[in-house]
Amino acid sequence: GAVVSQHPSWVICKSGTSVKIECRSLDFQATTMFWYRQFPKQSLMLMATSNEGSKATYEQGVEKDKFLINHASLTLSTLTVTSAHPEDSSFYICSAAGGWGEPSTDTQYFGPGTRLTVL
Amino acid sequence: DQQVKQNSPSLSVQEGRISILNCDYTNSMFDYFLWYKKYPAEGPTFLISISSIKDKNEDGRFTVFLNKSAKHLSLHIVPSQPGDSAVYFCAASDKGANNLFFGTGTRLTVIP
Numbered sequence: 001g002a003v004v005s006q007h008p009s010w011v012i013c014k015s016g017t018s019v020k021i022e023c024r025s026l027d028f029q030a031t032t033m034f035w036y037r038q039f040p041k042q043s044l045m046l047m048a049t050s051n052e053g054s055k056a057t058y059e060q061g062v063e064k065d066k067f068l069i070n071h072a073s074l075t076l077s078t079l080t081v082t083s084a085h086p087e088d089s090s091f092y093i094c095s096a097a098g099g100w101g102e103p104s105t106d107t108q109y110f111g112p113g114t115r116l117t118v119l
Numbered sequence: 120d121q122q123v124k125q126n127s128p129s130l131s132v133q134e135g136r137i138s139i140l141n142c143d144y145t146n147s148m149f150d151y152f153l154w155y156k157k158y159p160a161e162g163p164t165f166l167i168s169i170s171s172i173k174d175k176n177e178d179g180r181f182t183v184f185l186n187k188s189a190k191h192l193s194l195h196i197v198p199s200q201p202g203d204s205a206v207y208f209c210a211a212s213d214k215g216a217n218n219l220f221f222g223t224g225t226r227l228t229v230i231p
Contacts, residue, residue, distance in 0.1 A: 002121065002223075003121065038219075042165040043155070043164045044162035044164075045162045046162040107128060108208075109121075110210075110219075110221035112218035112219065112220055113219050
């Protein structure tokens, strides 16, 4: 089955620094990747949708200059939290869709998540 | 390999009947399980959860059953309503770990 990895699984950083999170589809080519942030009560908020080779589409309220997304290849998308602040502390999850020619994004393969703590 | 699996990509149920969504997992260290509901262009919304110390948790029309020996959980929705039509994801975590492992989702369609 398809596997999506995230790196790192957890990171602690100082306020004002930037943090990069990688999302990789290990055994399939993902035409679309999604980035989510988990909020209290455990629901996931969709932050942005990225398609390989094009700019990410950000959801309303998500600062694109703060959360930089790069989808440089069909197997890698990165989320960079720039000038991180304590309020950015959260659990960030990516998912990938489009493997094996599936046109629908109903089937999403989730990464295991990255816990970001900003001191 | 996928540690959480939802083998049925889709399910159609008549309104008023019971919907049963299934999920299997392989990691015996998982001790907390969640179900999410997802509408298009939105993130998955938390629906219901269960700890491994229980075998059943009920919240209104939604009940989650956990069979640890079979490494299987299911979500029952009764009675099903057209507004329940969405993609449902199950997820599992290991207490103390940072990870949350999702299944690939099951699209539920409730037919009026």
